[in-house]
Amino acid sequence: MGFKEELSFAPGYSGFIPTLGESFGHTFGIATKQILDENLSLKQGRIQKEREAAKAARRAAAKQPEHNVVWGQEKTWATGDDRFSFPPVPGYTGYIPRSKEHFGHSYVQTTSESLSEFQGMMARKNELPPRVKAVKNAHQPLIPEPTYEGDQRPHLFQYTSYAGSPSPSRLPGRDAPRTFPSGYTGFVPRKQNIFGESYSASVKKAIDEFTAPKQAVEDRTRHEKALIHKQPIPGFTGFIPSASRTIAQTFGRTTLIAYDSFNNRDERGKPAPSQDDVPIAKKLKDQRPIPGYRGHIPGKQDL
Template identity: 30%
Template sequence: MVIQRKSTLMTPDPYHTPGYCGYCPQFKYEIGRTFGSTTHDLLSRPAIAKSGCTVLAEMTASDRLGRSVETRIPLVKMRTKSWGDQKLLEQMVPGYTGYIPKGQHFFGSRYADMCRSAISDFEADQRSYADKRHEMQILTKLQSSRSGPPECTLVKQPLPLEPKSAALLPYLSPHALQHSVSPYYMSQDDPKKYFMSGYTGFVPKSRKYMGKGYPAITNIALKDHTNDEQRFTAIRTQPVIVHRSIPHPAPAPKIYPINTGLVPNYTGHIPAQKFKYGMTFGHSTKNAARNAVTEVSV
């Protein structure tokens, strides 16, 4: 067997490649030479005390799981034969930009050899998972058999399933995690009809309530919102009655309260508010519409 020797320009073995961050004895006392030649001298010098177990090991033609090249090729060929035309074959052409499963675990060798090791490792895992799944199916059938020997249970033909009803309902497992009902759809008497403190979403009709905890405010606001929805739904479902007489227009809702002021942080328009000074927001907006008409007339 002819052994190919290295060039005389290369550092002889053993040595550490530049970038090695491990410990090398007496390295801090050596200066003036390259990293490779310095580590070669330190590793080969018998006078330096060092561990008998070196971190360097001879490279063999095997993958990270210890399989030799002869055992990797049949796995790839079996995968190609069983699955037909595949992109992941025995001889991968360098330059292929597709995904190689488990390719990130192999490096330091040629592209084709790296791909062969990764594909064989992936195929071995797939076959191992398939064997475990087959064993689990056999154990499930054995445990589910109540009468008769297990062999009869395995070859017994399954009975056809008959639907209980024409309407197909989705299956809900009792052991699966079920989502809770939204507070919007809870009944008015449900004690959980509120949002927890820290909820940052919009809660309808909650701006006018203050002085209470967040769960209590959202509970009152959600009840008001539900009542409004039910009232609007009842109005929409009522039959339309056409009168010959012209109906009077319904009074417009009052935006500006008479006996109280507006809530602070109100961002709507307030008549003549920019001409008022020296009062709180609540006192200056009390009966805002009436005060605006009086000030304009004066």
């Protein structure tokens, strides 16, 4: 027995009616009408018809004919970065946009409806919302804009680019405002290396150093190697460069060796070995004792 136009079973119908045993407190006509309207398992129910109408509206919005796949029959692989331009292989378990919103159908139908809806959403992405369109249409100019052919449109305005206030580091070298205003707390390049001067003078000097040519900066930072030509006073307890490398020598000879190593250092500042630094003799007979030495000398007690 088929469904009637008023969506209810005929009184006295004794056939199977799904979920009728779960309906209570209603007459036979009202209960069967509610089942036909709200039961999701019926293909001709109200909910199913609303879903079909919504799907038809989405297809029309996406400009896709019904029962037509998104991809063309001539495409058998992805084109460029569009991985949805070719028909997926049955059993494909990768991501398909909007596929979670469609279920209960075959793989081909589900995929086709999902991609059709996805393309419709992408097509409507650049369109204005209906309320915005209504506001835009309501404020159309009363006087129509005149039409021109070719390059006949007059230029009413002439735009000029505004350069703004240039940075102090971009001003010429002798320009007076080549400094930041007092109280400026931003970053000034090379200022952290200048001390003991006023803010304007230190900033001006830092900007000059920052904008100077590279060769001039290298020439200015290249200093001559400092040399030591003086002998320290006997009993001097201050610092002597590279003196800690020399042992078992007198104070005067230690300073000579240390100064010779310091004056012949390399570009990185590493002291070079001194030619005056004589290695310690392995045999005591080749070692000259230091004057005033009171340590142990083997065999001295026998003399």
